[in-house]
Amino acid sequence: MLKKLEKTQQKWGGSNTLIDQWLNNRRNLLIHYCKIAGIPPYEMPENSLPAFDSVKTFCDQLMDYVSEGHFEIYNQVVTACETNGSSGIELAQQLVPQISETTDAALDFNDKYTEAKDEKVLFHLDNDLSSLGHAMETRFALEDKLLEVLHDKTS
Template identity: 80%
Template sequence: MLKQLEKAEQRWGGANTLIDHWLNNRRKLLINYCKIAGIPPYDSTEKSLPAITLVKEFCDQLMDYVSEGHFEVYDQVVTACEKNGVSSKELAQKLVPRISETTDSALDFNDKYTELVDDKVLFQLDKDLSSLGHAMETRFELEDKLLEVLHTKHS
């Protein structure tokens, strides 16, 4: 996912402040995902569970990222696409609901780990992070298609 982000930053970075801000927030989210998942370069020799505070901080960041997309970025992209013709508008109208489907995984993860009171739930973290990672990867691919439309037609 980080390699895809680097490609997106190279392709669209600097073209639009909205895109730059969004990609920067995605980078922060992915870095924290890697930290709590123990993915290189954030893996450690000791195989221990991450601190609950780190997991909760990640949940906050995940909700901020998802909310920003739904309530700020997608609306601006769809509005820009509407101004640029039927094909752009139709593409945006197809992509946004598909992106929304991935939101359920983020919300489920957040619900489970934000109100964490029992450390034993952390034993399910690897499995839950894997599921969330797949949903995030799908989401980022779809968001990149929106970014492509925004960049191509509106920058």
């Protein structure tokens, strides 16, 4: 996912402050994901789990990222499309509901790990991170399509 992000940043980075901010927030989220998942270069010692606080911090970042998309970015993309012609509005209106479907995985992960009474929940972390990673990858691909619409309408 980080390599795909690098390609996205190379393609659209520097063209729009909003895009740059969004991609930077995605990068920070992915780095934290890799750290708690033990994905290289952030490998963890064998048979160890990440700190519970680190997982909760990741949950905060995840919710911030999801919220930023739904309550700031997507609305601005749709507004840009409406302002600059309708060619991209249909695509944006199709993509936003698809992106929303991936939000459920993020919310479920967040609820499970922020509401946990103790660290025993971490024994499920690998499977949960795998499911969340798949949802994030789908979300990022759809968001990249939105980025293209935003870039086309603001450049």
